[in-house]
Amino acid sequence: MEEEIRNFLGRFVDEFPAPLEEGSPLPVSPLSRKVSLEELHGESLELGLRLLAARGAPAVLSAHMCQAAMSQLLQNDLSPCHCPQEAEANQEELQKVTLLESEAVQRIFLNKLIDVALAWHQNSPNPLPSLSRVHLCSVHAIKNTRRKMEDRHLALAEFNQLFAIQDGVERAYYAVFDGHGGVDAATYAATHLHVTLSKQETLQSDTATAFKTAFKHIDDMFRNKAKREHLRSGSTGVAVLIQGHVLTVAWLGDSQAILVRKEEVLTLMDPHKPEREDEKQRIEDLGGCITFMGCWRVNGTYAVSRAIGDFDQKPYVSGDADCSTTQLFGDEDYVLLACDGFFDAVKPSEVPHLVLDALQQPGDLEGGTLLKQSVEAVGLRVAQQLVSHAKAAGSSDNITVMVVFLRPPEELLSQDSTSGTAQATQDSTFQSVPQQC
Structure with a gap:
């Protein structure tokens, strides 16, 4: 498992050696154009797991990386990603929620994921604990x-x-x-x-x-x-x-x-x-x-x-x-x-x-x-x-x-x-x- 993790992190940082630049296409598409603060957790995790799975990451490593990136994302000021309020005919019927531009906020999340990978790759962390029981x-x-x-x-x-x-x-x-x-x-x-x-x-x-x-x-x-x-x-x-x-x-x-x-x-x-x-x-x-x-x-x-x-x-x-x-x-x-x-x-x-x-x-x-x-x-x-x-x-x-x-x-x-x-x-x-x- 240790070697598998090390090899994956090496491949990942070779592909993403630096944060994604503003305006560059995301390597994986968000599920939604706009996302509420309450929906951000699920949509970000889905995006991160999908990105890592497509590159053959060990599942337990994917979970730890996404959790770490998500924890960092929630500490960010996300106000620059807020959508402007829309005046819709049924606005009064909608629960008042703050919406975020998905591409903007998911770029931040993916950059946090890249930061995690770079840090773990450079610091050669102890291998993440394997699951003691994994069901086929x-x-x-x-x-x-x-x-x-x-x-x-x-x-x-x-x-x-x-x-x-x-x-x-x-x-x-x-x-x-x-x-x-x-x-x-x-x-x-x-x-x-x-x-x-x-x-x-x-x-x-x-x-x-x-x-x-x-x-x-x-x-x-x-x-x-x-x-x-x-x-x-x-x-x-x-x-x-x-x-x-x-x-x-x-x-x-x-x-x-x-x-x-x-x-x-x-x-x-x-x-x-x-x-x-x-x-x-x-x-x-x-x-x-x-x-x-x-x-x-x-x-x-x-x-x-x-x-x-x-x-x-x-x-x-x-x-x-x-x-x-x-x-x-x-x-x-x-x-x-x-x-x-x-x-x-x-x-x-x-x-x-x-x-x-x-x-x-x-x-x-x-x-x-x-x-x-x-x-x-x-x-x-x-x-x-x-x-x-x-x-x-x-x-x-x-x-x-x-x-x-x-x-x-x-x-x-x-x-x-x-x-x-x-x-x-x-x-x-x-x-x-x-x-x-």
Whole structure:
């Protein structure tokens, strides 16, 4: 890791030996033309992580560099980046917010990132601590037959490092967002939900409440952006936080997460669909209705009953997330997150067989052990095979699948070959097994 970090910093400072000059093009494009002070944290981190990932930075180094640059940015006087107040017809309806010119403020952030790289490269710092447990994460996403790709996802094993959380509890965050009516709401949630979650005081003591508060706040933040920029999109979402030996899942709408333990599927959640009896009752109690138009829809419009955005149908389409918490005992195989483009075509009970089938492809095993050089290939192949199966089964929607392995894949293969279909037990004793990508 030390050599990998040193080599990357050397390459990075060769490419960026000095701060970016005023007026020069940025090496990576900001998400927005204008950004509020509250949105600055998420958009800057997204920009920095994207820039570093494109250049092959170790993920843990990227998290530390972005956190350090962000900390320095927030100490700057950003008033020169303020946008002039615009006199709009609906100005009175908008929450009064200070907006910044994205290109100007992100130039400052990227220069802070370059400063961090130069300082760390020159001073040859001690190697940054590696994560003691890194889950192999397999992700694949396709537009399929749809005109546009409106899904977004985020895998963040370095949650603590990105937000400088030092309480001794390991955390990893994973999320899938399925946009509709445009990609804006999904992009917004993927950019800001984890940032808002990290700031919740109840993150460790009551993660479910922290998640619910974060989802609600993101919905409120996106409402302001939607009014400013006349956006009309919405997004379902499912997010997982693995915190120590506890897995918390939070969701809005019909994107889903399932947990597999010893090849048995454990239900973590019940997706929000208009025809679900309690959702139907909630909508009708508010004076709305659900109607069947190819599928069940809220007031004849949206096919989901909860989402970020969709403000023309609030409160019938609710912005309130649900949560569930599951204790991890160490014998769990993986958690899978996916949008409805997957689950509308594939039953959860089919998933264990499909994953094992992908793992058992020839060419990766030597003496029953997964070859180190094949781990990346396995990571790609598992999600790819699941997506391909959903498409072959008739899904025409965008499809995103994320498989987060809670044990090394070779253990799953060994389990299958020695015991066949294992039976999940409730009295398993936890054993901590370091897992590396």
